[in-house]
Amino acid sequence: MDDQQIDLASVALDIGKRLASQSEASGTVKEAEKPLQTHEPKPTDTNTNTNTKGKGKVLMWPLEVAVQPTELSRCGLIRLLPKTRRRIVKNELVEHRSDIKLFFTGEELNVQDETVWLAVLRLCRGKPLGERVQFTFPQLLSELRMTDTGGKKGSRRLILARLERLSIAHIKVELNRKNSKSLITTGLMKFGIEEETGKMYVRLDPDGAILFDNLAYQNWEIRLSLKSDIAVRMLDYICGHQAGKPHSQKVENLRLWFGYAGRTDKFRTAALAALKELQAAGVVREAGGDKVALRWIRN
Template sequence: MADLTNAARNHIAELVKTGLSPDEAALQAAKSVYASVTSLPGVQSVVAIAAAVSESSMIDFDAPTPQPAAGNAPATPRPKKRTVADHLDSALDARKQPELAGMPAKGTMKGSPRTAIDDIADAVQERKNSEKMVTTVSEMLQMEMSLFQIAPWDNDLRVIPNDLGRSAVFTTRNKGQKREACEDKLIYHYNQEVEITYTGIELRADDDELVWQQILEYAKHFPLGKKVEFTLYQLCTDLDWHVTPFYYKRALSCLKRLKATCFSIKSPRHSTLKNLSLLGDFDMEQLGKKRAVCKVELDPYLVVLFANDHYSKVIWSKYRTLSPTARRLFDYFVTHQKPYPLKLETFRLMCGSESTRKNKWAEQARGACKELEDVSLVEKSWLEKDFIYCDR
């Protein structure tokens, strides 16, 4: 079937020929869209219907269908407006609470199969959330708000969004292994309700995670969308890396990888984030032989990952000294107020490790637990019967 939008336009054009005004024709066409949603839910794709519903959300569907004007008949008062979304919400509520609508309680128990109306309602809500997110971020940009105003942290701390801390976005694979080139790769996440897909070069906890957290520190007081300047010397110093050509090159490689990231993150907390990059624009200006100035900006939509305190803080002087495996373990611990026991296999998946020897991986996990205790980031951490435990 033709695209819903084009079909609606053609319908409107035909109605205008009968004498209806464009607004009146649009109303009648929208009624037809609603009828197709409720009576023939399989005719259109869920995405197309959701788009039509959202775009028609201001049309009064309880008003009588307009007829071609005949004289100067007095206008009849219209009842309270109900949008397409209102109708869908009512239909969905009736399914969830059929006794309120005088319907038999069928298919309302937990675990009952979903229907087209459920999918459409979810798609409509997703579209609403997406539009709200775009509006909110646009307002933040206009008001020149900074990340610090959304997620404040002290200068001796660094931060990580909980959704990244509980996932395998930053891996612990061996330095000798070539980084994987990912294309729409599904990234493991501890919470099955969160879905992350990634396109770009594999990111690692050993360096990319630290560089990105330090960039967040530089950018936290700057308005979103504005470029932040720092030198490679400054970056290496703050990372506690040696100030040598090797580490300059390493830092620059991290910046390039972070710029070339493309994430899609779907979470119950927010609308789906699409084409999200961990760094926005990036450029470097060489000022003499020994001074290179980097100019970066954050992707404004990163603020969504930090919203509603959904981020965690780490003590930088201790955190940056950890081995990649210990750092990933602490990422899990710090993103939970009271960490649940973590399965050894789940931890391996969160690290993106390709280890196939269970005993060897268990030994690495024990070493990570000891590291965290030694630097006093946790009170106690230990491995017992294939589970990792922690006392914060």
């Protein structure tokens, strides 16, 4: 879906004004299943750091994958947005599973925004959380398999708009893990760029360090090759669960967690097609479902 054209010089002021006028909304979905342990590939790099106390935690994973905090893949933070104006929300409780409760402030995020965030995480691999990580805009484009084009609808303007949305996003998260419950407030990232040279930096918020203790891994090239946004969101959710075991989920739950505003029957049809796309890509096997639930086994 197309991104809106955003005036980067005035977006923060505009959002601040609109946030003040937004009312709070909430939603929740209860789920009986217990969260499964994420299947993690064996790292190919031995440079790891077990420090989880905020700034200084080193992010490390195999080169061929993208990662994201598992709990964030199980809620409505990333939405399948219609081709209309995005909402600006303040402290809105998004649809969620029983193991996470998340309140979001900012401009709604879609799949393309998430892909840029995962590309940024890949560029921060091996760096301490909270440190300014320097690279160039062409390097970010390379991660996204894109070329630098100008104009109002060019890749540069679109990616900068996505970075802007990610940088103003703020979340309050209540985590429910095995024997502990936690409450944190954090952003996703900050960034800066020199327009003429393309030199830039990003800084991941160290206040969210606990989220990176539980990561979901997905093949980066497969993600970039998927044709539909719903297939990408299915990939997010599926990769947050254990491989080799049958898994099922109610269609209505997935519709809510993915932020799909249309009818459930239309979502089910699209979700089944997405599962077939993921099966063809080698992500799952024995994929299918009925009117109530979808089923698959993660490879």
